[in-house]
Structure formats: structure tokens, C-alpha cells
Amino acid sequence: MTGTEVLTGRVQDRNGPWLADRLLELGVELRHITLCGDRPADIEAQLRFLADQGVDLIITSGGLGPTADDMTVEVVARFCGLDLALDEALDARIGEIVTSLMKRQTGSQIVDAEAVRAANRKQALVPAGAVVLDPVGTAPGVVIAGTPTVVVLPGPPRELQPMWQAAVATDAVQTAIAGRTQYQQQTVRMFGLPESGLADTLRDAERAVPGFDRLEITTCLRRGELEIVTRYEPRDAGAYSDLLMVLRERHAREIFSEDGDLVDDQVAGLLDGRSIATAESCTAGLLAARLTERPGSSAYVAGGVVVYSNAAKAAMLGVDSTLIETHGAVSEPVAEAMVRGALQRFGADTAVAITGIAGPGGGTATKPVGTVCFSVALAEGTSLTRTLTLPGNRSDVRERSTTVAMHLLRRTLTGRG
Amino acid sequence: MTGTEVLTGRVQDRNGPWLADRLLELGVELRHITLCGDRPADIEAQLRFLADQGVDLIITSGGLGPTADDMTVEVVARFCGLDLALDEALDARIGEIVTSLMKRQTGSQIVDAEAVRAANRKQALVPAGAVVLDPVGTAPGVVIAGTPTVVVLPGPPRELQPMWQAAVATDAVQTAIAGRTQYQQQTVRMFGLPESGLADTLRDAERAVPGFDRLEITTCLRRGELEIVTRYEPRDAGAYSDLLMVLRERHAREIFSEDGDLVDDQVAGLLDGRSIATAESCTAGLLAARLTERPGSSAYVAGGVVVYSNAAKAAMLGVDSTLIETHGAVSEPVAEAMVRGALQRFGADTAVAITGIAGPGGGTATKPVGTVCFSVALAEGTSLTRTLTLPGNRSDVRERSTTVAMHLLRRTLTGRG
Numbered sequence: 001m002t003g004t005e006v007l008t009g010r011v012q013d014r015n016g017p018w019l020a021d022r023l024l025e026l027g028v029e030l031r032h033i034t035l036c037g038d039r040p041a042d043i044e045a046q047l048r049f050l051a052d053q054g055v056d057l058i059i060t061s062g063g064l065g066p067t068a069d070d071m072t073v074e075v076v077a078r079f080c081g082l083d084l085a086l087d088e089a090l091d092a093r094i095g096e097i098v099t100s101l102m103k104r105q106t107g108s109q110i111v112d113a114e115a116v117r118a119a120n121r122k123q124a125l126v127p128a129g130a131v132v133l134d135p136v137g138t139a140p141g142v143v144i145a146g147t148p149t150v151v152v153l154p155g156p157p158r159e160l161q162p163m164w165q166a167a168v169a170t171d172a173v174q175t176a177i178a179g180r181t182q183y184q185q186q187t188v189r190m191f192g193l194p195e196s197g198l199a200d201t202l203r204d205a206e207r208a209v210p211g212f213d214r215l216e217i218t219t220c221l222r223r224g225e226l227e228i229v230t231r232y233e234p235r236d237a238g239a240y241s242d243l244l245m246v247l248r249e250r251h252a253r254e255i256f257s258e259d260g261d262l263v264d265d266q267v268a269g270l271l272d273g274r275s276i277a278t279a280e281s282c283t284a285g286l287l288a289a290r291l292t293e294r295p296g297s298s299a300y301v302a303g304g305v306v307v308y309s310n311a312a313k314a315a316m317l318g319v320d321s322t323l324i325e326t327h328g329a330v331s332e333p334v335a336e337a338m339v340r341g342a343l344q345r346f347g348a349d350t351a352v353a354i355t356g357i358a359g360p361g362g363g364t365a366t367k368p369v370g371t372v373c374f375s376v377a378l379a380e381g382t383s384l385t386r387t388l389t390l391p392g393n394r395s396d397v398r399e400r401s402t403t404v405a406m407h408l409l410r411r412t413l414t415g416r417g
Numbered sequence: 418m419t420g421t422e423v424l425t426g427r428v429q430d431r432n433g434p435w436l437a438d439r440l441l442e443l444g445v446e447l448r449h450i451t452l453c454g455d456r457p458a459d460i461e462a463q464l465r466f467l468a469d470q471g472v473d474l475i476i477t478s479g480g481l482g483p484t485a486d487d488m489t490v491e492v493v494a495r496f497c498g499l500d501l502a503l504d505e506a507l508d509a510r511i512g513e514i515v516t517s518l519m520k521r522q523t524g525s526q527i528v529d530a531e532a533v534r535a536a537n538r539k540q541a542l543v544p545a546g547a548v549v550l551d552p553v554g555t556a557p558g559v560v561i562a563g564t565p566t567v568v569v570l571p572g573p574p575r576e577l578q579p580m581w582q583a584a585v586a587t588d589a590v591q592t593a594i595a596g597r598t599q600y601q602q603q604t605v606r607m608f609g610l611p612e613s614g615l616a617d618t619l620r621d622a623e624r625a626v627p628g629f630d631r632l633e634i635t636t637c638l639r640r641g642e643l644e645i646v647t648r649y650e651p652r653d654a655g656a657y658s659d660l661l662m663v664l665r666e667r668h669a670r671e672i673f674s675e676d677g678d679l680v681d682d683q684v685a686g687l688l689d690g691r692s693i694a695t696a697e698s699c700t701a702g703l704l705a706a707r708l709t710e711r712p713g714s715s716a717y718v719a720g721g722v723v724v725y726s727n728a729a730k731a732a733m734l735g736v737d738s739t740l741i742e743t744h745g746a747v748s749e750p751v752a753e754a755m756v757r758g759a760l761q762r763f764g765a766d767t768a769v770a771i772t773g774i775a776g777p778g779g780g781t782a783t784k785p786v787g788t789v790c791f792s793v794a795l796a797e798g799t800s801l802t803r804t805l806t807l808p809g810n811r812s813d814v815r816e817r818s819t820t821v822a823m824h825l826l827r828r829t830l831t832g833r834g
Binding site: 013016017030031032033034035036037038039042045046049053065066067068069098118120138158195196198199200202203206217218219277278280283284285286287288289291292293295296297298301302303304305306307308309311312315316345346347359360361391392393394395396398 | 430433434447448449450451452453454455456459462463466470482483484485486515535537555575612613615616617619620623634635636694695697700701702703704705706708709710712713714715718719720721722723724725726728729732733762763764776777778808809810811812813815
């Protein structure tokens with residue numbers, strides 16, 4: 001992973017985690033992820049370190065751009081003892097791509113296409129003998145067979161992801177990963193259990209489950225959800241099912257997924273054939289955005305309102321202003337009035353309302369920052385209202401609130417409210 | 418950075434980028450970021466690699482939890498040649514914290530506090546002679562003076578961030594970073610210029626600007642915005658102002674920030690004293706959520722609607738259904754009807770409407786996936802409507818749309834529509 005920008009908070013590395021999952025699927029064990037700036041010495045030091053660790057495959061991403069600070073190909077070539085050569089066909093290809101890109105570039109004045117091609121010619125320099133991966137954007141990737149085999153990919157995820165598929169198909173990569181073990185991987189998800197509670201259970205399971213030590217268990221608490229990922233070789237499937245039984249015994253109420261499904265997948269399924277509307281205050285659209293992340297969600301999402309001001313709560317959802325005066329905007333009666341308004345105004349059969357104090361301001365002794373009221377209602381009459389105090393800063397409270405709402409939706413739609 | 422979960426797509430490493438920015442602010446040069454799983458050999462190999470690079474300071478994050486797979490402190494202690502010792506006071510302290518945490522844990526049944534304390538006792542084992550950093554969550558951090566000095570921090574950003582401030586205050590860290598150079602850093606942001614266009618400009622600047630080679634320039638294209646970050650030693654300030662002049666000459670229209678301000682900061686300032694409402698289709702709340710990320714945004718955000726269905730467009734915004742039949746839901750007339758509806762229904766003086774095709778389905782020959790219509794309107798009469806074709810997948814189009822909307826808002830509010 002290179003690019004001085006990945007050494008700053010300005011760019012989130014999305015490639016490391018994505019490639020990690022692809023390798024996991026392939027049964028390839030990922031040993032190290034390293035990031036450094038566009039400094040040849042640092043890039044080379046990391047390549048050397050990884051090679052010294054005896055890995056079979058090194059994947060680099062980034063540093064393939066037209067600007068002078070992009071030098072990954074050059075450094076990798078030197079590391080592999082290869083010279084760079086201009087690939088004429090590739091050069092022409094890049095020229096075409098860039099010219100057509102220029103036309104699409106939204107909002108840009110037309111830049112001299114020749115100058116741009118000159119800037120991109122650099123990208124047509126590839127290590128002699130390397131397998132060239134067709135550009136998805138303007139930058140080609142390369143695969144250099146050897147010990148270790150090195151795959152050089154561009155930084156933008158939109159370019160890297162399809163190009164990785166092409167890289168895996170090459171003989172060089174297939175040879176490099178030939179020795180892999182095929183692992184099984186299972187994921188269990190829970191909601192509402194603290195990580196230390198699970199640690200307790202796992203310590204008991206260690207004694208109770210034969211072969212427990214051959215299970216590679218990773219636990220992770222995120223947004224109030226606890227994820228337990230277990231990897232094991234096929235012969236240890238029995239140990240895993242024993243572990244699963246222990247988890248079910250102890251945490252039947254908290255387990256919501258044994259097949260890795262996300263609550264988002266489950267809610268999407270439960271909403272099939274229904275029509276949902278949202279009424280959001282503190283989350284201000286995050287729940288509606290989350291419900292519509294999936295293609296096809298327009299089939300069941302009618303819409304939603306973001307009612308930040310009290311006037312908007314009245315105008316858009318018909319929330320009685322005296323209700324707000326009496327109980328406050330963050331209260332269960334107001335959440336219930338919001339959810340009723342959402343059902344009615346959108347003619348939906350399912351609705352969720354969220355009103356809370358995301359902070360940092362607005363907290364009181366009785367309603368501290370993090371206080372959030374949720375209400376879920378179905379046209380057929382079922383409804384569920386809860387008030388929680390969520391930890392963290394403004395963005396944590398907002399994000400966590402959407403997760404709580406998804407779980408309350410799930411419980412209501414499965415009749416387990 | 419450790420934790421098997423960071424080697425999967427399941428967890429995004431937020432600590433690397435955050436720490437990178439803090440180090441940059443301190444003028445400390447960040448050479449490498451490395452991530453590995455909870456494998457002692459891999460953690461030790463990375464510590465060794467970093468030490469071999471001659472760095473003055475190593476910061477680790479993660480692997481301090483109560484579960485058995487958390488072993489960073491143990492490995493670091495061994496690496497530094499120190500034994501682990503139980504810190505009784507710390508142990509008691511963690512006990513209290515955990516017990517009170519248990520009470521807060523939303524939705525959890527009460528777990529046996531003794532068992533939990535046992536799980537956490539492990540966290541009270543610290544390297545002999547290390548400086549202990551008070552727990553923010555349940556895990557303490559440690560600082561071990563030496564060459565290099567090693568700072569061990571917990572994984573959760575909410576715990577790591579305050580603890581880093583405490584770590585920096587220690588003599589050990591101050592000594593380790595004493596040799597740093599104080600760099601200046603300036604950020605210029607542009608919208609609507611392709612990266613290759615900038616590369617072209619920078620190549621000319623290289624010839625035109627004396628001392629150009631002493632400027633460390635990083636460019637990054639993200640969500641349609643181009644960010645140019647330049648670091649330099651104080652004595653090279655002249656070279657930077659020359660570079661800035663070249664950028665202004667060439668790209669006056671695209672530069673929207675010369676002081677690093679984000680378009681979000683600028684729009685927040687422009688909305689001071691105003692009242693804004695949003696009407697979103699394909700972005701489904703992402704713009705409202707973005708406008709309310711800042712504390713205090715409730716002063717100028719009235720609210721918004723997410724109108725996914727045509728019925729909702731009519732019911733919530735009074736969009737004439739014949740308008741939709743004639744021009745289609747994704748059209749400038751419908752965007753303009755939506756923005757008028759938002760102004761009126763929320764009694765706002767500023768409104769933005771977005772309707773588009775995020776895909777993957779729904780594209781046509783005349784309106785391909787990525788086609789998005791934007792309309793911005795002010796109560797005083799100004800309005801601005803644009804249709805763009807945005808690149809990328811569903812999530813790219815949705816996210817990029819909010820950025821375009823922010824820039825159209827900025828232009829309208831500054832009378833530069």
C-alpha cells in the first residue's frame with residue numbers, strides 16, 4: 001500500500017481490508033499489511049521485509065498515477081531486478097482512455113489532451129517480462145512471477161477490485177497460492193452482549209469443547225454488535241458445531257445471525273412486499289440512507305422525513321406541539337407521534353422513528369447526551385418503543401442509533417418485539 | 418496496528434490515519450504503518466522491522482482486550498526485554514470500571530461481575546518499569562522508553578485518541594520526538610479538475626518555481642475533489658507562495674479552498690442565519706446527514722424529505738404527477754418542483770433537491786446509471802439546476818452526489834451560481 005496520502009488521515013485505506021477478504025475467501029493466509037509514503041527507500045524496505053518473511057505473494061496498491069510522486073512500478077521493477085520498457089500498445093490504449101475520460105470529467109474545462117497523454121505516458125512503462133493487467137482507469141497493473149510473486153495494482157478501489165480478479169487468473173498468482181489450505185469460515189453475530197461477557201463464555205468453551213484450540217476465533221465489538229468469526233480446517237467442523245451449541249445455550253437471546261447475514265440483509269428480507277417510511281431527528285437521514293444502500297430497496301422504501309426543527313415535526317408529521325412542550329422533543333410520546341405520522345403521510349405499512357440527543361450539546365441531567373428514543377410501528381397494529389443511552393461522540397451516537405433501529409425493526413417484523 | 422480483525426474487511430483501521438495526522442501536526446515524519454494479526458511472531462517481526470528502520474518511536478494499537486487473542490503488551494514486553502508484572506492498583510481500577518460499564522451496557526443481561534473482572538485482570542499486567550497510561554475504556558496503555566521508544570495503545574479509537582494525548586505528554590515520548598523538524602503544511606482544494614490536468618500544471622510549476630524541489634507535494638483526487646497538500650520547511654515559504662500563484666493563474670475557477678477548509682466548513686458558514694431543507698431521492702438522506710454532521714447544525718437545518726417513490730414526491734413535496742409522467746422522475750423539471758416543495762413545506766429560505774439513477778438498475782440510453790439532477794433554490798429567487806453523469810457504483814454515485822450538491826450550494830450562496 002503506498003501513497004503519501006495514506007499516511008495521513010485524508011485517505012482511508014479501503015484496499016487492505018478488501019484484499020484481505022478476497023485472500024481469506026481463497027484460503028490464503030494474510031500475514032502483513034504495510035503502508036508507507038511515496039518514498040522509494042521506504043517502499044523498497046517494505047518489499048524487502050515482506051520477502052524476508054518468506055511470503056509467497058506480495059500485493060502492492062497505489063502509486064501508479066501520472067504524477068511524479070507515483071513510483072511504485074519503478075521501485076518494484078528495481079526490487080525484482082527488471083528494467084522498465086515502454087509498452088507502445090499500452091501507451092496508445094491509455095491515450096484513448098484518457099481522452100475519453102476528459103470528455104466525461106464533470107465540471108472540468110477541456111484540458112489539452114496531448115499534455116494529458118504526456119502525463120499518462122509514464123503509466124505505459126512496465127517491467128520487462130511482467131504480465132500487464134489491462135487498465136480499468138488509466139493505470140495498468142503488473143504481475144511479476146518469482147519468489148515472492150509481486151502483483152502491482154492501482155490505488156483507487158474502483159480500479160483495483162476488477163483488476164485483482166484479472167491478477168488472480170494469471171498463472172503466476174495461481175502458482176504462488178497453490179500451497180494454500182482451504183479453511184472453512186463461519187460467522188455468528190450478536191446484539192446486546194458486552195465483549196467481556198463473550199470472553200467469559202469462550203473461556204468455558206475452551207474447557208468444554210474438544211479441539212477448541214484448533215479453532216481460530218476472532219471476536220469484534222462494533223456499533224453494539226458482536227461478531228464472532230471462526231476459521232478452521234474441514235476436519236475440525238465438529239469442534240465448531242460444539243462451540244456453536246455453547247454459544248446458543250448461553251446467548252440465545254443475543255444471537256441474531258449464525259450464517260454471517262447482517263441485520264441489514266435480514267431487515268431487507270423482512271421488508272419484502274412491505275412499504276417502509278422513516279422519521280428521523282438526530283440521525284437526520286442516516287437510517288433512510290442505510291435502508292436504501294441495497295439495489296432494489298426502492299421496492300419497499302417509500303421514503304422518510306428528517307425533522308430537525310420542532311416546526312418540521314409538526315408540519316411534516318403532524319406531531320402535536322403541545323406533546324413536545326409537555327414531554328420534550330426527545331421523548332417516547334413524541335417518537336410514537338412521529339412514527340404514526342410517518343405511517344400515515346407515506347401510506348406505509350412499516351415505520352421507524354428516531355429522536356435523540358447526539359451531542360455534544362443539548363444534554364440534561366435527566367436526558368444526557370446519547371439519550372435516544374426509538375419507535376417502530378406496523379400498520380397491522382404492532383408497535384415497539386424503547387429509550388436507550390448510547391455511548392460515544394456525536395457521530396458514534398448517530399451511527400449506533402441506526403443499528404439499534406435496525407434491530408428493533410427486525411424484532412418487530414419477526415414478531416419478537 | 419494489531420488484531421486479526423484488521424486483516425479482514427470487517428474492521429476499517431481508523432487509528433493509522435488519525436495518528437498520522439497527529440504526528441504530522443507535531444512535525445514528526447511518519448515512515449511506516451504496518452498491520453498484522455494477533456500472531457506473536459508477526460507482531461514481533463514488525464516491531465523488529467520498524468526498529469531496524471531506525472525510527473525513534475513505535476506506536477502500536479490494538480490487542481489489549483480481555484480475550485486470549487489479545488497479546489500485544491506481552492509481545493512488546495518481550496521485544497523490549499521486560500517482564501510483565503501485575504499492577505494491583507490498576508487491577509482494582511479496571512475492576513471498578515468494568516463493573517460500572519456492565520451497568521451501562523445497553524440491552525445486555527447482567528453478567529457475573531467477578532467473571533468479567535477475571536477476564537479483565539489480564540489487562541492489569543504491565544511491563545516492569547513502563548509508564549502506565551490510565552484506561553479510557555478498560556485497557557491501560559503503556560509507554561516504554563528506549564531506542565526506539567514504544568507506545569502501546571488500545572484499538573478502539575474512542576480509547577486510543579484521548580490516551581495518545583497522555584502518551585505525548587510523557588518524557589519518554591517527548592525525548593523520542595525531540596529531533597523533529599517543524600514543517601509548515603498548506604492545503605489547497607479544487608473541484609472539477611481532473612488529476613492529470615493538475616499533473617500538467619505541476620510539471621510547469623517545477624520549471625517556473627525556484628525551490629519547487631524542496632516542496633513535498635501530495636495530490637489526491639477524492640469524490641470529485643482534488644486536494645493538494647504541500648509540506649515545507651519555514652525557509653521555503655517563498656517557493657510555496659510562488660506555487661500558489663501558479664495554481665491560482667491556471668485554476669482560479671476550480672480552487673474553492675486555499676486554507677484547507679472543506680466545502681462542508683464553507684457551506685456551514687454560508688448557512689449561518691439561514692434555514693435549509695433538503696429533498697432527496699437517490700441520495701436518500703445522505704445529504705441531510707452530511708449537513709447535520711456538525712454540532713450546532715440544528716441552528717440552520719430545518720429538515721428534509723427522502724422521496725423514493727413517486728407517490729411520496731407528490732404527497733410530501735407536492736410534485737405534480739403529470740410532471741413525472743412527462744419528463745420522468747429523474748429530470749430537471751422534477752428536481753425544480755422538488756426544491757420548490759422543500760422551500761415551501763419546511764418554510765426554509767434555502768433548499769437542495771437531488772434526483773438521480775444510482776444504479777445498478779434503472780439506467781436507459783438517454784439517462785444512464787449515474788445521471789443525477791440537482792436543483793438549489795433560495796427564497797430570494799436565485800436558483801441553479803444542473804444534470805451530471807457521475808462515475809462509479811451505487812455507493813460512489815450516492816456519495817459523489819452529496820459532494821456535487823455541497824458545491825452547487827456553495828456557488829449559489831456566494832452568488833457564483
